[in-house]
Amino acid sequence: MNSARMRPVLILLAMVGIAVPAFADVELEAEQRESLGIRTEPARAIDAPRSWPASAQVLDSAPLVTALGELRSAETAAAASRAEAARSEQLYREETNIARKTLDAARAQAIADEARLNTARATLLGTWGRAIALMPAAQRAKLIDDLLNSRASLVRAEQLLPLPADASVGTVHVATLDSRGEWNAEWLGTLPQTTNPTLAGTSLLKVPAGLPVGQLLEVTLTEKRASVHGTSVPASAVVRYRGGEWVYEERPQNHFVRREVRAGARVQGRALLAGDSKTPPNVVTVGARSLLGAELGAAEPHDEADASE
Numbered sequence: 001m002n003s004a005r006m007r008p009v010l011i012l013l014a015m016v017g018i019a020v021p022a023f024a025d026v027e028l029e030a031e032q033r034e035s036l037g038i039r040t041e042p043a044r045a046i047d048a049p050r051s052w053p054a055s056a057q058v059l060d061s062a063p064l065v066t067a068l069g070e071l072r073s074a075e076t077a078a079a080a081s082r083a084e085a086a087r088s089e090q091l092y093r094e095e096t097n098i099a100r101k102t103l104d105a106a107r108a109q110a111i112a113d114e115a116r117l118n119t120a121r122a123t124l125l126g127t128w129g130r131a132i133a134l135m136p137a138a139q140r141a142k143l144i145d146d147l148l149n150s151r152a153s154l155v156r157a158e159q160l161l162p163l164p165a166d167a168s169v170g171t172v173h174v175a176t177l178d179s180r181g182e183w184n185a186e187w188l189g190t191l192p193q194t195t196n197p198t199l200a201g202t203s204l205l206k207v208p209a210g211l212p213v214g215q216l217l218e219v220t221l222t223e224k225r226a227s228v229h230g231t232s233v234p235a236s237a238v239v240r241y242r243g244g245e246w247v248y249e250e251r252p253q254n255h256f257v258r259r260e261v262r263a264g265a266r267v268q269g270r271a272l273l274a275g276d277s278k279t280p281p282n283v284v285t286v287g288a289r290s291l292l293g294a295e296l297g298a299a300e301p302h303d304e305a306d307a308s309e
Contacts, residue, residue, distance in 0.1 A: 039286035046232035054219040056157040061147040074117040085110040131189030150210030157219045159200040170224030232270040248284040
């Protein structure tokens with residue numbers, strides 16, 4: 001195999017502790033390229049929604065059903081006491097046969113029932129999140145009915161990466177660990193970090209299936225709109241070496257130039273090239289690590305462990 005043109009320079013830089021250069025090149029014969037399994041493809045623009053993987057577990061729905069039942073009871077009592085207080089107020093102003101103490105009692109009851117309602121809402125907000133606390137009554141009733149009749153399950157999903165503040169989840173894919181069961185779930189918002197807090201945060205999901213409490217699942221959250229725009233390469237094209245990220249460009253045929261990049265978000269198996277204003281030519285998508293090994297040769301035998309696709 002031909003030696004890499006930059007190898008003597010790399011060895012010297014490694015000996016004196018100088019940073020790795022931002023460019024290096026390797027030229028291969030056709031049979032050498034074939035033996036390394038090198039494959040290339042052009043970089044391309046990407047316009048796609050972000051997605052976030054998560055691990056998940058089925059929750060016991062009884063606490064939520066109880067809390068929603070208490071909220072409904074509090075709403076009913078508050079509505080009735082407000083109406084009674086308004087009726088007593090009107091009768092008192094019209095000097096109808098109603099005692100002041102009756103009016104005061106009606107007002108006190110309305111205040112007490114309103115406080116009970118606020119407490120129920122605050123409990124839901126603090127335990128189950130804003131989406132549940134503000135859910136319309138008809139939607140809450142359907143949720144309870146689905147849970148009680150095993151047509152749905154509550155799932156707690158722990159994201160591996162935090163959701164950005166501007167993210168709005170549109171679709172949720174849920175699968176069993178053995179991939180025998182798959183569903184499109186409903187995102188019910190983020191869960192407050194009150195118990196079992198995680199660095200990346202958690203989401204509450206409604207899965208349209210009756211699942212056993214405690215079952216483990218795999219989840220992918222995808223945002224509603226496409227928010228990732230720019231030049232991208234397959235994630236396999238990016239290799240790490242000495243704290244940097246690199247891609248190999250083929251220019252011309254069988255001549256590979258290693259160029260330092262800043263790989264940003266990973267979307268649909270592709271890496272966005274952060275800050276890149278120009279579209280690179282063909283990049284190595286299969287065999288980039290092998291190409292790095294060919295470039296470095298035996299001069300730095302431990303570097304390949306530092307390189308990853």
